[in-house]
Amino acid sequence: MTSLLEVSGVSKTFDGFRAINDLSIQISEPELRAIIGPNGAGKTTFMDIVTGKTKPDTGRVLWGARNESLLGLSEAAIANKGIGRKFQKPTVFEDQTVWANLNMALRNKRGPFAVLFHRKTGEDEARISQIASEIGLTDQLSRMSGELSHGQKQWLEIGMLLAQDPRLLLVDEPAAGMTAEEREKTTDILRHAALTRAVVVVEHDMEFVRRLNCKVTVLHEGHVLAEGTLDHVTADSTVIDVYLGRADA
Known part of the structure; x- marks a missing residue:
């Protein structure tokens, strides 16, 4: 595995609250990584910084x-x-439809006119x-996406991200609201995706x-705080003491 993302010495303060404090994390490619921690631990801010939504006060984010x-x-x-x-x-x-969602997400090099006149190809299909x-939706391709279960919508969105062929996929609490069977299927999807890319999952379950x-x-x-x-x-x-023993964990 080779290093893909290096977050080094990153700090971020919001109105006096230090959300990120000298954070250093390295993600390899390919790799599957889970990030856990209590509410307010900095998990969302970490993803915000990596994706450019939030700018850190100090530190480096190398790609x-x-x-x-x-x-x-x-x-x-x-x-x-x-x-992604x-x-x-x-x-x-x-x-x-599910098919249309995936088709729109395909990572094609198209200018504005190419998008207007694009025709589906055998490669796209x-x-x-x-x-x-x-993502386990082969038999749902012609179905309207609004009719899918919560878990199936989660899988479809993961599929739409995979269609863009990301090297790093950040996934926020995918198990929330899922049935036990859906959670099991979701872990299979993420583990398979991580065979060829880096997948970082933030989760409480x-x-x-x-x-x-x-x-x-x-x-x-x-x-x-710990890693392994x-x-x-x-x-x-x-x-x-700080996470697993907490009543709100």
């Missing part, structure tokens, strides 16, 4: 083999570098079929994280 700085780039420019983000609430085009199979079977980073007060396997970090007395 790719050339260690290119992402700081100062727009959200769109960072997305074009190959960083999925928020907790699924956002799909509900009045369009094959790619859509492949993604639909990966410990059983979901256990099924991911990956390296876990625990954040607390904006910095890394789930068994390793959950046995850490400090992690138990």
Whole structure:
């Protein structure tokens, strides 16, 4: 595995509250990583900084083999570098079919006129079929997306991000609101996606994280508290004290 993303010495303060405090995290390619921690630990701010939504006060965010700085780039420019983000609430085009959603998301080099006159190709069809199979929606391609279950909408949005062929996929609490069967399927989707890219999952559901079977980073007060396997970090007395032992965890 090679280093893809390096967050080094990053800090961010909002109105006197230090959301990120000298945070350093390195993500490889390919890799599946879970990030856990109590509310206010800095998980969302970390993703905001990586995607350009929030600018840090100090530190570096480096990308790719050339260690290119992402700081100062727009959200769109960072997305074009190959960083995709999925928020907790699924956002799909509900009045369009599953097929149409995936087709719109395909990463094609099209100018404004090319988009207007684009015709589907065999390559597009094959790619859509492949993604639909990966996310378990092959038999739902002709269905309106608004008719899908919550879990299926989550899978469709993951598929739409995969259609853009990101090198890094940031996924925020994908298990929220899912049935046990849907959570199981979601871990399979994410584990498969991480075979060829970096996938970072922010999650509270410990059983979901256990099924991911990956390296876990625990954040607390904006910095890394512990890192390793789930068994390793959950046995850490400090992690138990500040996160696992909390009533609101």
